[in-house]
Amino acid sequence: MPVLWIVAIILALAVIGYFMGRYRAIASAGGDSRKLHSLPNYYGTSVAIFTTVFSLLVLIIWLIVQPLVIENRVSGTIPAEAIPEGSTLGLVMSDVRRVANGLDIAVAGGAMTEDYASSIRTEFTDVRDRLAGVGVALGSDVGSSTLRAAQLYRTMSATGALLMAIVVLAIALGGFLFALMRTHKDFRARNVVETSIRYLLIGAASIAILTTVGIILSLIFNTIEFFYRYPAWDFFFGTTWAPSFGGGSELGIIPLLWGTLYISFIALVVAVPIGLFAAVYLSEYATPRIRAFAKPLIEVLAGIPTIVYGLFALLTVGPLLLSVFGPNSVGWMGAASSVMTAGLVMGIMLIPFVSSLSDDIINAVPQAMRDGSLGLGATHSETVKQVVLPAALPGIVGAVLLAASRAIGETMIVVMGAGAAARLSLNPFEAMTTVTAKIVSQLTGDADFSSPEALVAFALGMTLFVITLGLNILALYIVRKYREQYE
Incomplete structure (x- = not known):
């Protein structure tokens, strides 16, 4: 299920929860809103918050973590001898992603055999031609190991997307039911909503700080890695800039x-x-x-x-x-x-x-x-x-x-x-x-x-x-x- 659909379902559930929470609170007070602890809107907002916040948070974390897990799992299946001379694992993985995104076939699961790999080489040739037609070139010669990795990448991506939809929607529905069940006239809905908003503001402020920290750390670690390979003295005091990917820069x-x-x-x-x-x-x-x-x-x-x-x-x-x-x-x-x-x-x-x-x-x-x-x-x-x-x-x-x-x-x-x-x-x-x-x-x-x-x-x-x-x-x-x- 596309991510946009998941978000749309969560938002629709939140809107329904808002009106149901508001109606349930007024009904528990016998129709007299003066008997409520909080204003009716707070009860509806409470249900909407519990429906959206946790589910969307899990969705964001899943979207960040899933590509890293799949990348690590698929790259581990590519043997060293399958990497062409002069190429790298990173370039091979680029080919794997492009082939996986370009193939128009779906396989239920399992490893791709040599016979199956041979049977789809004709289709892969068409895929490569289509990729080249839009200006995308493959970085290495694609063999059976790359095709297997592409199939595994595609299968894991599809499985992960299905699990993500199930888990996220289940959390949204669970939050919806949990907030709705505890909605009654004595429930301190205003306190819950104001506390949630305060944490939301703290989280928004923290994102800016954490983003800055992440940028700095990524620069520091990669800069240290660079100075392991190239002398710092030559970098800071050198008067010639002549990079060459063949060496001797x-x-x-x-x-x-x-x-x-x-x-x-x-x-x-x-x-x-x-x-x-x-x-x-x-x-x-x-x-x-x-x-x-x-x-x-x-x-x-x-x-x-x-x-x-x-x-x-x-x-x-x-x-x-x-x-x-x-x-x-x-x-x-x-x-x-x-x-x-x-x-x-x-x-x-x-x-x-x-x-x-x-x-x-x-x-x-x-x-x-x-x-x-x-x-x-x-x-x-x-x-x-x-x-x-x-x-x-x-x-x-x-x-x-x-x-x-x-x-x-x-x-x-x-x-x-x-x-x-x-x-x-x-x-x-x-x-x-x-x-x-x-x-x-x-x-x-x-x-x-x-x-x-x-x-x-x-x-x-x-x-x-x-x-x-x-x-x-x-x-x-x-x-x-x-x-x-x-x-």
Whole structure:
């Protein structure tokens, strides 16, 4: 049974339980809702909660655990001699999953014999052709062991899906009956509902924390695994980036860090003055009508997808810069992709981040300080320059550092606008690449995750995480240490 159907049945049962719980509570009070401990809606909500919460929780856990169990069970049936030379177990398992998803046959169970494997090779050839027709290629030569594993994978998946439907729906029905049976006029339904909601809110808050912890742990473990295979000294201090899945890779991060910081610096040079001046104008000089029109218009830039910015860099800004600085003019720029192209477009993307944060910070400066400065004879411009901006400076610096973190982590603009060359150069009109762009390229395709060339993506991600975390901590430190406390 599809997961969507299971969820729909649970929700329908919860709706029925809500009305039945409400009706049962009122009936137990003789039709007089004043005799109830709680409002009638609480009784219905109690039944709905017990119907949905536990069943959906089991469904989520099952969907997470089942693929891991099947993967482990099926991979154990593939003998080492069945793995082609130059391939890996991971690639063979990719073929197993594709074949299992592509076969249009159903077998009740049992192991696939050699004769049966031979009988479906014709159908498998059709499956392989269909997969190739949609751009999916198989990573190794498929033999009888792979076909057996695919059949086992398919059978276990079907059995697991059936058991999941039975167990989850049984839990939903059990919760429905349990909550309905204990519904009566003296039942403290409000306490149960409020307690359930409190735990739901705690769980929602915990998910964010646990997700962060999971991301960090996955980065740490895979980074450690990478440094078992590649020297840390060569990674952090190497000046050459030349990955090769055939061996002999040079994986120095310095060219990638240089490209990342160079592009981010150009982006901040564009975004900080424009964003700060826009914030000063909107908060100190603009009339309410202009502010109501201009501020949302600037913030629209923050809602544009980064892939659109990347296309803008590739199709508009790059050719424009090439026409000005290219071979036909001053000769500084050889192609449309360059550090300057990505930096300018990224700076445009960061303008609303700087302007919105700075505008809020400037508006937070007490009006009494402005009035005092004006009362002492200072002009409006002198008040802004000598009173308002110094008071708001710590917050503005924090906003700039947060924008820098956003620039360092950007991917699509640099992939499409900066090029893919890992080099150390001061020329902003040359193509360079960044850490995020190489993370994408190293994990694209059916990479063997046991090789340094694939594991290096986690080391790059960990390095980027530490840099952006440090910038965020520095921004918070500056804001908290130097922020004026006004009464």
